[in-house]
Amino acid sequence: MVKICGIGAGYVGGPTMAVIALKCPSIEVTVVDISHSRISAWNSDHLPIYEPGLQEVVQQCRGKNLFFSTDVGKHVSDADIIFVAVNTPTKSRGLGAGKAADLTYWESAARVIAETSKSNKIIIEKSTVPVRTAEAIERILTHNSNGVSFQILSNPEFLSEGTAIEDLLNPDRVLIGGRQTPEGQKAVQALKSIYAQWVPEDKIVTTNLWSSELSKLADNAFLAQRISSINAMSALCEATGAEVSEVSHALSKNSKIGSRFLNSSVGFGGSCFQKDILNLVYIAESNGLTEVANYWKQVIQMNDYQKDRFVKRVVSSMFNTISGKKIAVLGFAFKKDTSDTRKTPAIDVCKGLMRDDASLSIYDPKVSEDQILRDLAMDSVECDHPVHLQPVISPSTMKQVRIVQDAYEATKDAHGICVLTEWDEFKTLDYQRIFFSMQKPAFVFDGRNILNAGKLREIGFIVYSIGKPLDPWLRP
Numbered sequence: 001m002v003k004i005c006g007i008g009a010g011y012v013g014g015p016t017m018a019v020i021a022l023k024c025p026s027i028e029v030t031v032v033d034i035s036h037s038r039i040s041a042w043n044s045d046h047l048p049i050y051e052p053g054l055q056e057v058v059q060q061c062r063g064k065n066l067f068f069s070t071d072v073g074k075h076v077s078d079a080d081i082i083f084v085a086v087n088t089p090t091k092s093r094g095l096g097a098g099k100a101a102d103l104t105y106w107e108s109a110a111r112v113i114a115e116t117s118k119s120n121k122i123i124i125e126k127s128t129v130p131v132r133t134a135e136a137i138e139r140i141l142t143h144n145s146n147g148v149s150f151q152i153l154s155n156p157e158f159l160s161e162g163t164a165i166e167d168l169l170n171p172d173r174v175l176i177g178g179r180q181t182p183e184g185q186k187a188v189q190a191l192k193s194i195y196a197q198w199v200p201e202d203k204i205v206t207t208n209l210w211s212s213e214l215s216k217l218a219d220n221a222f223l224a225q226r227i228s229s230i231n232a233m234s235a236l237c238e239a240t241g242a243e244v245s246e247v248s249h250a251l252s253k254n255s256k257i258g259s260r261f262l263n264s265s266v267g268f269g270g271s272c273f274q275k276d277i278l279n280l281v282y283i284a285e286s287n288g289l290t291e292v293a294n295y296w297k298q299v300i301q302m303n304d305y306q307k308d309r310f311v312k313r314v315v316s317s318m319f320n321t322i323s324g325k326k327i328a329v330l331g332f333a334f335k336k337d338t339s340d341t342r343k344t345p346a347i348d349v350c351k352g353l354m355r356d357d358a359s360l361s362i363y364d365p366k367v368s369e370d371q372i373l374r375d376l377a378m379d380s381v382e383c384d385h386p387v388h389l390q391p392v393i394s395p396s397t398m399k400q401v402r403i404v405q406d407a408y409e410a411t412k413d414a415h416g417i418c419v420l421t422e423w424d425e426f427k428t429l430d431y432q433r434i435f436f437s438m439q440k441p442a443f444v445f446d447g448r449n450i451l452n453a454g455k456l457r458e459i460g461f462i463v464y465s466i467g468k469p470l471d472p473w474l475r476p
């Protein structure tokens, strides 16, 4: 029986390995992690991440051909194929701090592989890594190999959170990069034959190692660039009376542009976009390509501008002071259908409101109180590291923040509402009831353009929707 070991039981490693186990019953898949709490959650009824459809897949395979363990060395040693899906956060210190990828976790995984391996193995980069990481990993492995041979492949992951299982079951494409040697190509074929169990062959794209590594960074940079482009338009819309959703719609009808990733928002979040663009910027700078680096930096600067603009709009609308005012924050996750809060725009918006001394009442249907408080207390780099290595935060340090259990409690007596995640349930709340329970004038700041602004205005709210014509009240 072929044995696969997945190192890293996170948002990528967990779902990816579970789907391989589901689709390849003759392969034994074990997912290992250094975090004991994560592994015990994977072995329980309360999985460590929320992802539609994941629970069902795990329940179907766990204990049959899918296992979760903290015994990294044993399962690495037993495996024929090893997927590495560990964190690759932005470096917080030293050379390249704030931009370059921190490969500490990758390197420690590589060292365990080198130390424990007694048979030849295929090592697969699932994490998103800088171009030519495979070369560095190869060096660590071959210098410590005890005669064992390793083939390194790049197989970046393109799933989106919230639709991870659907994306894994029906991917647009699977990308595999390998060495152009007979051994490299043999390894590419071995991995291809696993995906071919459920992915049509014409969707499996093979390239050289460096193209595959760079394509993943390019993919995220292009997607984020579309969001920053439409967000730039949203500011122009507010200034001119155009409507950003109408502009998006018009653009989407151009088949050369297409319809996806054109929703204007309070800003993009998630663990990947910012980190991967910074990584790209660093690689460009390291290669002396200043203009290329500056071009991609702009995508992040526009995203920061969008969040900042939103906070300024809230403060300026409410008579230039939100000091002591209760503001309801609806949604904290970086997008709907996930409990993930990494780099969520809600963190920057909430911190911005707190700097102006607002009192926040936050509700999110899937994010825990502990997570929100930690996010608001941590600096932005710490939250990209494994959970058990993050600082412990005492809830009492966050006097300005209350986490509540529903939207009605959050909005009671509030002066304003900020919608920061597009959860479906926010569309169908009883806004008449909410209006009655709020201070007047009652404001709504829709950072996701999900609410019917016309209906809210009829009720009596003063409404700001990103990229839409401004209420007379909000005009300078």
Ligand SMILES: NC(=O)c1ccc[n+]([C@@H]2O[C@H](COP(=O)([O-])OP(=O)(O)OC[C@H]3O[C@@H](n4cnc5c(N)ncnc54)[C@H](O)[C@@H]3O)[C@@H](O)[C@H]2O)c1
Binding pocket: 007, 008, 009, 010, 011, 012, 013, 032, 033, 034, 035, 038, 072, 085, 086, 087, 088, 105, 106, 108, 109, 126, 127, 128, 129, 157, 158, 159, 160, 161, 271, 272, 384, 385, 386, 387
């Ligand atoms: N989250 C996404 O949607 C997504 C999508 C595509 C690619 N990626 C990339 O995949 C990688 C993993 O991302 P993630 O979101 O799954 O991160 P994550 O933090 O959810 O999971 C990573 C896991 O690796 C574990 N780990 C770290 N070092 C280890 C080691 N040496 N041995 C064993 N376990 C170790 C951590 O404890 C953690 O549980 C990153 O490079 C990311 O950029 C993420």
Ligand SMILES: O=c1ccn([C@@H]2O[C@H](COP(=O)(O)OP(=O)(O)O[C@H]3O[C@H](CO)[C@@H](O)[C@H](O)[C@H]3O)[C@@H](O)[C@H]2O)c(=O)[nH]1
Binding pocket: 128, 157, 158, 159, 160, 161, 162, 220, 223, 227, 260, 261, 262, 263, 264, 265, 266, 267, 268, 269, 270, 271, 272, 273, 334, 335
């Ligand atoms: O039109 C849009 C689309 C998305 N977003 C925001 O952009 C962020 C990222 O969304 P999305 O891309 O759907 O989620 P991720 O799970 O971060 O997925 C991205 O990052 C992954 C990690 O690398 C890649 O695998 C995926 O292909 C890539 O889409 C979220 O805050 C969204 O709210 C917008 O503001 N407007």
